[in-house]
Amino acid sequence: MSVVDHNLVRIFDTTLRDGEQSPGATLSSAEKLEIARQLAQLGVDIIEAGFPAASPDDLAAVQRVASEVGTQNGPIIAGLARAVEKDILTCWEGVKLAAKPRIHTFLGTSDIHLKYQTGITREKALEVIRQSVTLARSLCEDVEFSPMDAGRTDPKFLIEVCAIAVECGATTLNIPDTVGYVMPQEWGELIANLIAETPGAGPGSNVIWSVHCHNDLGLATANTLAGVVAGARQVEVTINGIGERAGNTSLEEAVMAIQTRPQFYKLRTNINTREIMKTSRMVSNYTGMHVQPNKAIVGANAFAHEAGIHQDGMLKNSSTYEIMTPETVGVTQSKLVLGKHSGRHALKVRLQELGYNIEGDALNQVFARFKDLADSKKTVTDADLQALIADEFHGPEEIFTLEDIQVVCGTMGMPTATVKMRNAEGETVIHAAVGVGPVDACYRAVDGVVKAPNTLIEYSVHSVTEGISALGEVTVRIEAPGGARSFGGYGADSDIIVASVKAYLAALNRMVAAMGIGRAPEGEAATVNVSGEKATE
Ligand code: KIV
Ligand code: ZN
Numbered sequence: 001m002s003v004v005d006h007n008l009v010r011i012f013d014t015t016l017r018d019g020e021q022s023p024g025a026t027l028s029s030a031e032k033l034e035i036a037r038q039l040a041q042l043g044v045d046i047i048e049a050g051f052p053a054a055s056p057d058d059l060a061a062v063q064r065v066a067s068e069v070g071t072q073n074g075p076i077i078a079g080l081a082r083a084v085e086k087d088i089l090t091c092w093e094g095v096k097l098a099a100k101p102r103i104h105t106f107l108g109t110s111d112i113h114l115k116y117q118t119g120i121t122r123e124k125a126l127e128v129i130r131q132s133v134t135l136a137r138s139l140c141e142d143v144e145f146s147p148m149d150a151g152r153t154d155p156k157f158l159i160e161v162c163a164i165a166v167e168c169g170a171t172t173l174n175i176p177d178t179v180g181y182v183m184p185q186e187w188g189e190l191i192a193n194l195i196a197e198t199p200g201a202g203p204g205s206n207v208i209w210s211v212h213c214h215n216d217l218g219l220a221t222a223n224t225l226a227g228v229v230a231g232a233r234q235v236e237v238t239i240n241g242i243g244e245r246a247g248n249t250s251l252e253e254a255v256m257a258i259q260t261r262p263q264f265y266k267l268r269t270n271i272n273t274r275e276i277m278k279t280s281r282m283v284s285n286y287t288g289m290h291v292q293p294n295k296a297i298v299g300a301n302a303f304a305h306e307a308g309i310h311q312d313g314m315l316k317n318s319s320t321y322e323i324m325t326p327e328t329v330g331v332t333q334s335k336l337v338l339g340k341h342s343g344r345h346a347l348k349v350r351l352q353e354l355g356y357n358i359e360g361d362a363l364n365q366v367f368a369r370f371k372d373l374a375d376s377k378k379t380v381t382d383a384d385l386q387a388l389i390a391d392e393f394h395g396p397e398e399i400f401t402l403e404d405i406q407v408v409c410g411t412m413g414m415p416t417a418t419v420k421m422r423n424a425e426g427e428t429v430i431h432a433a434v435g436v437g438p439v440d441a442c443y444r445a446v447d448g449v450v451k452a453p454n455t456l457i458e459y460s461v462h463s464v465t466e467g468i469s470a471l472g473e474v475t476v477r478i479e480a481p482g483g484a485r486s487f488g489g490y491g492a493d494s495d496i497i498v499a500s501v502k503a504y505l506a507a508l509n510r511m512v513a514a515m516g517i518g519r520a521p522e523g524e525a526a527t528v529n530v531s532g533e534k535a536t537e
Contacts, residue, residue, distance in 0.1 A: 002204050009258060009269050010234040011251060012046040012174075012210065013039050015283060016065070017080055018248050019238035020050070024458075024477040024488035025287040026510055029061040031394055036065040038282055039075070039239075041355065042275040044251075046076040046234075048104060052094030053087040062094035070098025076142065078102035083132035092139040103136040104174070106146035109161050110153040122157055129164050137169030144172035146212065151177035155190060162198040172208045172234060173201060177223055180216025180246060187213075188226035195231045203231065210234035213249045215241060220249040225257055228265065239283040240291050240298060252276045252297040252329065260324050277330035278355060281383065285390035288475040288488030288503070290460055297329055332382075340374035354382060356389055365392060376494055377469040384471050387464045391492035391502065396510040399424045400450050407497055409438040417441035419501070421449045424512075439500045446501060450508050454478040457486060461496055472496035474503040480511055487511045 016032050019025065027035070032049070039047050049065040050058045062079050070077035077098035081091035083105050095101035107129055108117050114125060129145065136143045145165035150158055162173050175191060182190070191211060194201075201207040211227030211234075213220040224235050241250030255271045280298040284291050293300040303326040313320030326332070338350055344367050351358050351366070358366055369388050374380050401422045409415040418432040419442065431448035435441030443456070458477035463470035471494055479486045487510040491502025 002206055004206055004208060004233065006203075006233060007267055008233065009228055009267050010045040010208065010210075011043075011255065011269055011271055012048065012078070012234050012236045013044040013238065013251060014048040014212075014236050014248065015039070015238040015242065015251075016061075017048040017050050018236075018244060019242040019283070019287070021244045022242045022247065022287070022289060024486040024507075025242060025289055026487060026514065027286055028394075028396055029057065029064060031286045032061045033064050033068060034394075035279075035282060035286060036069040038275070038279050038355065040069050041272070042279050043270045043272045044075055045270055046078050046102065048078045048080060048236075050094070051080045053081060053090040059090060059094050062091075063097060066095050066098035066101065070095075070100060072099040074099065076100040076102050078104045078144065081105045081132075081136070083107040083128050085132075085135060088132060088136050088139070092136075095140070100142065101140055102142040102144060102172075103140045104144040104146065105132050105136050106148050106176075107132070108149050108178075109147035109158065110149035110151075112152060113149045126160065126164055129161060130168055133165050133168035133170050141171070143170050144174055144210070145170040146174040146176050148176055149178040150175045151179065151182040151187070151190075155193065158190075159194060159197050162194060162201060166198065166200045166205075166207055171206070172210055173198070174210035174212050174234070174236060175227070175232075176212035176236075177214060178212075180214035180220060182219075182223060184219060184222040184226040187211075187223045188230040191227045191230035191232055208234050210236060212236035214244065215246040215248065218246070220247070221253040221257070224249040224254050228254075228258070228267065239279050240289065240295070242283065242287060242289050250296070252280065256297050256324060256329065259328075273328050274330045278386070281386045282390070285387065285473075285490055286394055288477065288490040288507070290462070290473075290475050302326075303331060338370070338374070338380045338385075339378060340371070342370075342374065342380075350382075351385060351389075354385060358389075362393070373471060373494055377467065377471070381465050383464045387471055387473055387492040390490060391499075395490070395506045397513050399509050399512050400446075400505060402501055402505055403428065405442065405498060405501055407438045407442060409441070415441040417445045419445040419449065421446070423449060438497050442497060442501050443504055446504060446508070450505075450512070452508055452512055453481050454508070454511060455483075456504075459500075461500065464492070469494065472499045474499040476500075476503045476507050478504075478507045478511060480515055485511075485514070487514070
């Protein structure tokens with residue numbers, strides 16, 4: 001008899017794995033840990049913490065999440081592994097410290113993937129699945145198998161694949177629409193058919209069926225929900241829908257659809273929806289991936305009513321134009337308004353309410369930034385505080401640091417920037433440059449110090465709240481030479497030029513840390529100043 005709770009849709013969050021595969025969304029190990037803690041707070045059932053075999057850093061990050069977040073009452077911690085022995089063994093090294101570990105192994109099963117990616121026959125694929133699921137199951141009781149590119153796999157072969165995975169001990173069968181190709185109705189039919197036809201994995205079994213959809217045609221959420229209607233009881237999602245190419249299904253959209261339409265779905269999730277907004281902001285700030293204003297649930301305009309007729313209806317009764325309240329997803333107006341008269345204690349309490357336990361020197365640091373902001377801005381909102389925390393405490397290892405910056409611009413003369421920075425060797429370097437505008441001049445000046453060739457592929461600036469004195473947030477994305485990899489950076493400051501430089505430097509530091517580009521060779525300091533002289537202190 002099945003012991004599976006069929007009324008529960010399990011939320012498998014892959015922000016730290018598929019989400020981190022978004023171009024430029026690289027996260028440091030400390031950032032991953034903090035996001036994982038917040039995902040646990042949000043109530044996700046499974047955290048896919050990474051791809052341990054990808055690099056020693058990935059393995060270490062998964063191990064940290066497993067041991068610190070994967071407690072008995074915490075979520076299952078999963079790691080991804082290709083269907084090869086080395087990956088599966090490394091994955092186990094990553095997740096085994098969790099109280100509830102899971103190995104998630106996968107193999108491409110569409111003819112396109114078999115022919116062009118692995119170069120193996122269908123028969124060989126079945127053998128590889130048999131070996132890898134058996135190995136994974138010998139290490140871990142909880143094993144998930146994904147036939148990658150299932151959306152373009154021959155449905156009959158897919159049944160054979162799933163049957164072998166179950167026979168060898170897979171406890172979750174995850175069906176990915178890897179390239180976001182399938183239509184919702186087709187997808188629902190495919191999932192229903194797999195559940196009905198796969199030997200050993202029918203509705204009476206203990207196998208959990210899962211869906212993993214990509215958003216290439218903007219259908220990820222629709223497909224995921226069609227999968228749920230067809231019987232899937234796990235959905236693989238990311239915060240803000242970040243992920244490969246056009247992204248994955250967004251957690252907040254799938255969860256809020258199930259919660260907002262109880263008569264339709266008659267299902268539940270374990271998500272504490274009031275934590276959604278905070279998690280969304282954290283992921284956006286740490287990855288440098290800005291949320292579009294019209295994004296469902298978490299966009300800045302998701303609960304804004306502009307048209308007169310809508311405003312009129314809202315004033316009479318909010319149900320006229322709102323299908324869920326902003327409070328349900330954690331968009332709240334703080335009862336405690338912080339301003340320039342607020343003290344350290346009020347700030348500490350508010351930060352605690354937001355989930356940040358900050359004490360001692362760190363609190364002093366935030367308090368100083370808070371006071372500066374409160375001097376120029378009447379009230380400091382939760383979003384301002386979250387931006388300050390992200391700016392102050394998160395980001396890559398600081399190889400190059402900004403000390404001071406001065407910019408001259410306007411209608412007369414050339415925009416000119418002078419930066420004073422500390423380089424990797426701890427020396428102070430001053431460099432000046434002219435540019436077509438103040439940001440360009442600053443970036444050229446920074447380039448003069450860091451010497452890491454790159455292409456700026458994205459630059460965006462927006463204010464955290466309304467008003468001329470608002471804190472400015474800047475996100476940038478740069479591409480390493482040859483376009484092989486891209487890196488993101490985030491900066492927040494009430495001066496947008498300073499925020500711009502912080503964001504650029506964060507992206508450069510990530511690139512230097514990952515690829516070594518721009519580090520001065522041993523014994524040779526990269527110190528240049530405007531006159532070409534060494535400017536060490
Ligand atoms: O999109 C995909 O197919 C994946 C698998 C590894 C599950 O991310
Ligand atoms: Zn994916």
